[in-house]
Amino acid sequence: MPYPMALALTLLVEVPLYTVALTRAGGIRPARAAAAAVLVNLATHPLLWWFLGHGAARSTGSAAAYWTAFGLGEAAVCAVEAALLRPLAGTSLRGPLPWAASGTANAASVLAGLLAGPLITGRW
DSSP states (O other): OOOHHHHHHHHHHHHHHHHHHHHHTTOOHHHHHHHHHHHHHHHHHHHHHHHHHHSSHHOOHHHHHHHHHHHHHHHHHHHHHHHHHHHHOOTOOOOOOHHHHHHHHHHHHHHHHHHHHHHHHHHO
């Protein structure tokens, strides 16, 4: 899948999930929650994409190495996004909310990418 399409799909899936979670459970205004969701994705998505496309996992050619790097990369993305949410969305975010929102949003976008990728690229 081309990078612009992958980023668009990620934002399409994650921004509404972050916005709902941060608005309802965190008391953050919707516009600020959506802006924070976009910003955390813009901070992490390009780095993960580069890492998976050009990093050590691709150079070995091993499927096991790629999927290991994929899992570790996604875990790192969840942690970074959760850590960035508090300063970007507001100081009222406390407890597990940033971590739960990040894990849920990223799991949903991974699933969307795995399902939509073959449809978009035509490679089953």
